[in-house]
Amino acid sequence: MEHQFITDGPASDATKADRDRMVELLETVALPGPQPMQWRLSAKFAQAEMLARLRVDPTDHRLAQRAASMIDDCRALMGGQS
Numbered sequence: 001m002e003h004q005f006i007t008d009g010p011a012s013d014a015t016k017a018d019r020d021r022m023v024e025l026l027e028t029v030a031l032p033g034p035q036p037m038q039w040r041l042s043a044k045f046a047q048a049e050m051l052a053r054l055r056v057d058p059t060d061h062r063l064a065q066r067a068a069s070m071i072d073d074c075r076a077l078m079g080g081q082s
Helices: 002-007 009-029 035-053 058-077
Strands: none
Touching: 009 035, 009 058
């Protein structure tokens, strides 16, 4: 998301809205305690690591496609468009 803020303002607004809805959903269903924040931080660091490597690799491409598909599934569950 941070990378998108730098490169594409309008798309980053949509991404921020998706992120906010996903956080709200997680906070609604998560048990109290540190685990939800740990998940969020782990995901953020994993994304940063992926952007830092930024290389063309078939495995990375498949993982990116899978991640995009999972995000689309989350958007559909939240009533957004995929």
